[in-house]
Amino acid sequence: MIIGNIHFEDCPPNVICFQGKDISENLIQQCFDLDKNFFEYNYLYESSKMKSLILAHNELCFVFFDIETNKVIGYNFLLLLKKDAFDLYKDSKISYFTFGERDVVNLKKDKEAVLFYLSTAFDVNENVYDLLSLSQNCLYYFLTILFQKYKLKVTDALFDVVNELDLKYINVLKMNYYKKTPYNSKIYIKEFFPKKFYPYAIFSDRLEQMYNLKN
Numbered sequence: 001m002i003i004g005n006i007h008f009e010d011c012p013p014n015v016i017c018f019q020g021k022d023i024s025e026n027l028i029q030q031c032f033d034l035d036k037n038f039f040e041y042n043y044l045y046e047s048s049k050m051k052s053l054i055l056a057h058n059e060l061c062f063v064f065f066d067i068e069t070n071k072v073i074g075y076n077f078l079l080l081l082k083k084d085a086f087d088l089y090k091d092s093k094i095s096y097f098t099f100g101e102r103d104v105v106n107l108k109k110d111k112e113a114v115l116f117y118l119s120t121a122f123d124v125n126e127n128v129y130d131l132l133s134l135s136q137n138c139l140y141y142f143l144t145i146l147f148q149k150y151k152l153k154v155t156d157a158l159f160d161v162v163n164e165l166d167l168k169y170i171n172v173l174k175m176n177y178y179k180k181t182p183y184n185s186k187i188y189i190k191e192f193f194p195k196k197f198y199p200y201a202i203f204s205d206r207l208e209q210m211y212n213l214k215n
Helices: 025-035 048-056 083-090 128-150 164-173 204-212
Strands: 015-019 061-066 071-081 112-122 153-161 176-180 186-191
Touching: 015 128, 025 048, 025 061, 025 071, 025 112, 061 128, 071 083, 071 128, 083 112, 083 153, 083 186, 112 128, 112 164, 128 164, 128 204, 153 164
Parallel strands: 112 153
Antiparallel strands: 015 061, 061 071, 071 112, 153 186, 176 186
């Protein structure tokens, strides 16, 4: 799979990744449909508002598509939150159901952000851990681009765990339990140092080096 100028050799040849402006409303709807296999009804966030937010802030959104079966086999939607929104989330004053434009960073103005794992789901017939690893490689590649282009640096990561698949991701990332939310999910957070957060990712060394540069 080739993303930008990078060839991700560990990806199956039948899988392609849609990212950024290549993600269409139709692909997002397929992701919402995939959610129904993983999330309880109370956690489904399918809505026109959420779809609009993903389309407007799709720099770190990835949809994995099997060209042989012609279907979405997994996705990972991540948002870059403002520090104020991060603090409100930790205090349970907002949730991912209430996220809006006011909570997401402005790439041209803000220099720091919190990486929020908005939602992720993968087909049960796929190798979940391979797709999780691939997703992190994609993430690090585009975080590198965002730093080069905007000097935007991620300082923390936030994950709101609602099911067993989320827990698998948490185990991979070794994030720290913070608290239980009023809607019975669990918040995990972790400071973001590229080499410590996910040291196996392509560009982890490069991103760490760039983040440590004194501006």
